[in-house]
Amino acid sequence: MTAVEPIEHACEGLQVTLLNGVLTLTLDRPEAGNAINSTQREALLEQLARADEDAAIRVVVLAARGRFFCTGADLRGTPPSPPRPEGAPERLVGDIRRTLMRAALRLVSAVLDCEKPVIAAVQGTAAGLGAHLAFACDLVVASEDATFIEVFARRGLLADALGTWLLPRMVGLQRAKELVLLAEDVPARRAYEIGLVTRVVPADGLDDEVRRLADQLAAGPTRAFTADKFLLNRSFDVDRHTLAAEEAWLVDALAATHDAQEGVASFVERRTPHFRGY
Numbered sequence: 001m002t003a004v005e006p007i008e009h010a011c012e013g014l015q016v017t018l019l020n021g022v023l024t025l026t027l028d029r030p031e032a033g034n035a036i037n038s039t040q041r042e043a044l045l046e047q048l049a050r051a052d053e054d055a056a057i058r059v060v061v062l063a064a065r066g067r068f069f070c071t072g073a074d075l076r077g078t079p080p081s082p083p084r085p086e087g088a089p090e091r092l093v094g095d096i097r098r099t100l101m102r103a104a105l106r107l108v109s110a111v112l113d114c115e116k117p118v119i120a121a122v123q124g125t126a127a128g129l130g131a132h133l134a135f136a137c138d139l140v141v142a143s144e145d146a147t148f149i150e151v152f153a154r155r156g157l158l159a160d161a162l163g164t165w166l167l168p169r170m171v172g173l174q175r176a177k178e179l180v181l182l183a184e185d186v187p188a189r190r191a192y193e194i195g196l197v198t199r200v201v202p203a204d205g206l207d208d209e210v211r212r213l214a215d216q217l218a219a220g221p222t223r224a225f226t227a228d229k230f231l232l233n234r235s236f237d238v239d240r241h242t243l244a245a246e247e248a249w250l251v252d253a254l255a256a257t258h259d260a261q262e263g264v265a266s267f268v269e270r271r272t273p274h275f276r277g278y
Contacts, residue, residue: 011043015065021058021218021277022211023051023116030066035074036129041103045110052115058218058277060114061210062137063121069146070130073104073161104129104161111136112162112233115226117217121210122146122188123203132161135170138229139213140197142188143206148196153183169236171195221259222277 015026025047027034036044051057064070081090111118111133120137127149134140134148150167152159159167159180167176171194179186192200201209217225227250235243254260259275266273 011039013037013040014043014047016043016047018057020215021056022061022214023047023057023059024061024063027062027064027070028066029074030064030068032074033068033071033125034064034066034130035071036107036133037074037076038103041107044107048110048114055222055278057116058220058222059214060116060118061121061214062111062118062133063210064123066124068124068130069120069122069126070133071125072128072130072151100160104132108132108136108162108166115229116222117225117229119210119214119217121206122148122197123206125149127151129161132163132166135166135196136162139199141199141201141206141210141213142191142197143203144188144200145203146188146191146197146200148186148188148191150179150183153181219275221257221263221275223257223259224254227254 013027013029015024015028017024017026025044027036027040029035029037029040048060051060081095084090084092108129117139118137120134120140122134122140122142124143124145125147126134128151131148131150150159150163152163163180164176167179170176171179175194186194186196188197188200191197199209231243231247231250234246238246258278259273262275263273
């Protein structure tokens with residue numbers, strides 16, 4: 001086992017560690033309910049981009065410290081509006097859209113599009129953007145103490161941060177409407193029953209289960225995982241013929257990787273494969 005090595009450019013409120021191919025990003029503002037501010041968001045985006053590029057990183061874990069996983073976006077300290085012509089209102093049509101595209105939508109999309117598998121380790125309440133950040137992950141492991149809340153309707157708001165894209169794909173259209181319109185607390189066990197989370201474990205077993213899954217994925221064929229994620233995320237959006245063509249090209253491309261050749265060789269030789277991630 002190698003020592004845990006901090007990665008440069010982490011920010012206040014975000015712990016970043018790398019161990020045996022597992023990049024762990026831990027939200028660490030428990031006093032603010034782990035609401036994500038702009039500094040944390042940019043740091044998360046930077047680390048997710050690094051995960052794409054760094055072949056030593058094989059899997060990403062998104063975790064949090066304290067009672068809350070993430071209670072959404074931190075709306076305090078919103079930057080002032082840019083200069084306006086005399087007589088123009090302080091807020092113009094398009095201002096909020098631009099903020100969403102640069103902030104919550106960009107962050108959730110970065111998790112969805114990360115080339116490496118991403119695991120959410122949800123130990124407490126995940127609300128609003130926080131819930132969607134977890135749901136964007138490839139595997140969601142929740143403590144029995146975790147709760148998920150589509151909190152937007154309680155505040156008279158639209159379910160943003162890609163909630164209306166994620167939820168129907170995860171639980172079906174009618175269940176998604178129930179979650180969004182009623183905005184009820186969803187305990188971890190109920191979240192598992194309806195398909196929002198992958199596993200539910202006792203609170204004292206969360207870290208061990210996440211580590212076990214992360215180690216399993218880190219030892220796997222990383223490039224195949226990347227291709228699988230790409231096709232699965234597109235499967236609801238393209239027709240069968242388009243997906244078939246993309247699948248065929250990806251199978252062709254992956255055939256040249258070390259891991260694909262190792263997988264076939266290990267099968268023929270009746271031994272455990274040793275994947276390198278490329």
